[in-house]
Amino acid sequence: MDLKILLDIARKSIYTVFDKSLQINKDYYISSFKELEEQRATFITLTLNGNLRGCIGSLVAHNSLYDDVFINARKAAFNDPRFNSLSYEEFNKIKIEVSILTPAKLLNYSDIEDLKQKIIPYKHGVILKYKNNQATFLPQVWEQLNTFEEFISSLCKKANLDFSILYKNPEIYLYEAIKVKE
Structure with missing residues (x-):
């Protein structure tokens, strides 16, 4: 198609x-x-x-x-x-x-450094979940927020959470996207 x-x-x-x-x-x-x-x-x-x-x-x-x-x-x-x-x-x-x-998959990680190694910039979209808070960034958001720290910090903010929430190992899901644009 x-x-x-x-x-x-x-x-x-x-x-x-x-x-x-x-x-x-x-x-x-x-x-x-x-x-x-x-x-x-x-x-x-x-x-x-x-x-x-x-x-x-x-x-x-x-x-x-x-x-x-x-x-x-x-x-x-x-x-x-x-x-x-x-x-x-x-x-x-x-x-x-x-x-x-693609269907989102729960990521198993031990700490922030492990998380940083497992998320692939420009490839992965990320869903962050902690209790009742959730946010996502599509893979193309890496184009504006191209470091792990910028991307994850902004994602935490979008979910109304502080970056320090990562020390509590929130749920992180990864997905990919096939995109088409005008």
């Missing part, structure tokens, strides 16, 4: 909010690309002028690939709590990136 079809689905999903007369033919996509029926977890990232404009996704596969892209594209555009709803003017300028995630 050409992954660019996922960009088409994501863009049309957002566009149909602005133009209610446009209908997307899901059956056409599914009959043309059987992989769209597989259960997969995805993240949709929107950027405007190179800056983040929305990012929403699923860490666990619970929808078909088609539905996950369709739903998360709309959520990234209109329901990311960090941003106002996307305007039509912005829609015409955004770039879309679709990330298909």
Whole structure:
């Protein structure tokens, strides 16, 4: 399957909010690309002028690939709590990136140094969990936070935790992403 079809689905999903007369033919996509029926977890990232404009996704596969892209594209555009709803003017300028995630795997590690050795920058996305706090960074976040310390420190902050939480060995899950972007 050409992954660019996922960009088409994501863009049309957002566009149909602005133009209610446009209908997307899901059956056409599914009959043309059987992989769209597989259960997969995805993240949709929107950027405007190179800056983040929305990012929403699923860490666990619970929808078909088609539905996950369709739903998360709309959520990234209109329901990311960090941003106002996307305007039509912005829609015409955004770039879309679709990330298909591999299933996350719990990482066994003994201490921070061991953790540092096991996480591979630019390859691994990371989920950090401690009690009721959780956050994730996609593998592409390494492009902005390219040292282990920057990446993990920012991930802890995103989860409303201090970096020192690593001394309590929180749950760390790793995953990878196949991505396609405009």
